[in-house]
Amino acid sequence: MSKLAVFGGTAAVPKHRRRVEWPLVEDDDRKAVLGALDGARLVSDTDGVNPVSDLEESWARQFGFEHCVAVSNGTAALALALAALGIGPGDEVIVPALTFIATGLAPLHQMAVPVFADVDPVTFTIDPDDIERRITPRTRAIIPVHLHGAPADMDRINEIATRHGLAVVEDAAQAPGATHRGRPVGGIGDLGTFSLQVSKNIPTCGEGGLVVTRSAELAEAVRKGRQFGEVIESGRERDYISYNLGWNYKMNALQAAFTQSQLTRFEGYERARQQNIGGFLARLSRLPGIQVPTALPDTTHAWHILRFRFDPAAFGLDGTRPQALRSALRRLLRAEGVPMSQYQLMPLPDQKVFVERLGFGSGYPWSVTGATGTIAGEGYPVTRAVIADSLTIQKRHLHPGSGDLLGLYADAFEKVWENRDAVATLAGAAS
Known part of the structure; x- marks a missing residue:
C-alpha cells in the first residue's frame, strides 16, 4: 500500500x-485577433459584415440555431433574453437553487422576483416536480440551467411551461455542444444563452455571451436591447433613436475573432x-x-x-x-x-442579496409582489x-x-x- x-x-x-493551460491559445487565435485589430470594424454596430456578425453566423451554423446575437457576457445574455420576453416588475421567474449567482440576478435586473426550485440529485439540474410546486399566478418564466454541461429535463420543463403559459430561457453557459434527445441545448426553449467567459468550453479572450432563438422577433428584440434600444441594420443609416429600453451590451471584434478561431477547433x-x-x-x-x-x-x-x-x-x-x-x-x-x-x-437562495432583498430602493422588486423574501436555511434539501x-x-x-x-x-x-x-x-x- x-x-x-x-x-x-x-x-x-x-x-x-x-x-494545465486553459484555454489553449494557438497561433491561429493570435492571427485572428490581430486581423480584427487591423480591421476597421471593431464593434457590432458598424455597417456590413464584421467579426461579431461572422461569429453569430458561425455559432448558429455549428449548432443548428436559427438566430444568434452576440453580447458582452453571459449575464447580459440572460438579462436581454428576459427583457425580450417582456419580463418586468411584479413577475416571478423560477430558477434552480444550485447554480451560479448570475442566473438569480438576471430576473432582478428586470425588476422581477427569482423563485428558487430544488435540483435533481444526479444531474444537478432543476427538478421539474419542484418547478410545478413553485408556480403562482405571477410566474412568467423558467430558467433551467444545464449545470456543469448536463442537459436539464427539457421535455418535462417545456411541457410544464406550455401547460401554464410560461416562457423558457435556457441558461446553457456551461454546456455548448450538449444535446437533449438529439437537440442542441439552448435551442429547445424560447431563448437560450451562452457564456464565452475565458474558463468556458468555448472561450473568448475575457468575457462574452450569446443569445440564440428560433424567433426572428425575439432575436430583433435582443439586438435592440444590446444597442440602447436602437435599430442597427446593414444598409440603414443609424438614426440614434431608442425605440425601447436598451443597454450597451455589445461584444467587440477582438472577443468575437478569438471565439471564432476557437470554434473551428x-x-x-x-x-x-x-x-x-x-x-x-x-x-x-x-x-x-x-x-x-x-x-x-x-x-x-x-x-x-x-x-x-x-x-x-x-x-x-x-x-x-x-x-x-x-x-x-x-x-x-x-x-x-x-x-x-x-x-x-451555499444554495443560491442563501446568498445575502436574496435573503436581505438587496435589490432596488426599498426592497424592490419583492415589495411589488408582496413576497416575504428568502429565508436562509429553508427548503432545497x-x-x-x-x-x-x-x-x-x-x-x-x-x-x-x-x-x-x-x-x-x-x-x-x-x-x-x-x-x-x-x-x-x-x-x-x-x-
Whole structure:
C-alpha cells in the first residue's frame, strides 16, 4: 500500500504535471485577433459584415440555431433574453437553487422576483416536480440551467411551461455542444444563452455571451436591447433613436475573432474530451462511496465541471457526516495533486442579496409582489445535500491532451481509497 502524500509519501501527480493551460491559445487565435485589430470594424454596430456578425453566423451554423446575437457576457445574455420576453416588475421567474449567482440576478435586473426550485440529485439540474410546486399566478418564466454541461429535463420543463403559459430561457453557459434527445441545448426553449467567459468550453479572450432563438422577433428584440434600444441594420443609416429600453451590451471584434478561431477547433477538442473524461470516470465509478457525473440516456454531457458526490455509508464510514468525509477527501486528494475544490458554497437562495432583498430602493422588486423574501436555511434539501457531500474538478480536464493527467488523477483516487483507514481517521477528526 502506497504511503499517502499528506503523510510524507510520493504524490500520485508529480508537481511538473499539475499545471494545465486553459484555454489553449494557438497561433491561429493570435492571427485572428490581430486581423480584427487591423480591421476597421471593431464593434457590432458598424455597417456590413464584421467579426461579431461572422461569429453569430458561425455559432448558429455549428449548432443548428436559427438566430444568434452576440453580447458582452453571459449575464447580459440572460438579462436581454428576459427583457425580450417582456419580463418586468411584479413577475416571478423560477430558477434552480444550485447554480451560479448570475442566473438569480438576471430576473432582478428586470425588476422581477427569482423563485428558487430544488435540483435533481444526479444531474444537478432543476427538478421539474419542484418547478410545478413553485408556480403562482405571477410566474412568467423558467430558467433551467444545464449545470456543469448536463442537459436539464427539457421535455418535462417545456411541457410544464406550455401547460401554464410560461416562457423558457435556457441558461446553457456551461454546456455548448450538449444535446437533449438529439437537440442542441439552448435551442429547445424560447431563448437560450451562452457564456464565452475565458474558463468556458468555448472561450473568448475575457468575457462574452450569446443569445440564440428560433424567433426572428425575439432575436430583433435582443439586438435592440444590446444597442440602447436602437435599430442597427446593414444598409440603414443609424438614426440614434431608442425605440425601447436598451443597454450597451455589445461584444467587440477582438472577443468575437478569438471565439471564432476557437470554434473551428471545437469538434476536435470535444472528441478528445469525451474520450478522456469517459475513461477517467469509468475508473472512478468502480470505487465504493463515490457518485461520478453521468450523461443520462438520450443526452450528451459537455463535462464543463466534474462534480463528485461522496456517500459515507457506502465508503464504509456509516454515521460520519458528509461534510467530514468531503473535507478529508479534499485534503488527501489535493496532497496527491488532484485539484479538488468546492463549487458554490451555499444554495443560491442563501446568498445575502436574496435573503436581505438587496435589490432596488426599498426592497424592490419583492415589495411589488408582496413576497416575504428568502429565508436562509429553508427548503432545497437536495441542493443542500449536494453542497455538503460533493467536490469538483474544474478546467484541467478541458484540455484535449489531458488524458494522461486524468489517468494520474485516477491513480490518486485509487491510492486514497486503498488507505481508507487514514480517510476514516481524518474524517473522524473533522466530525
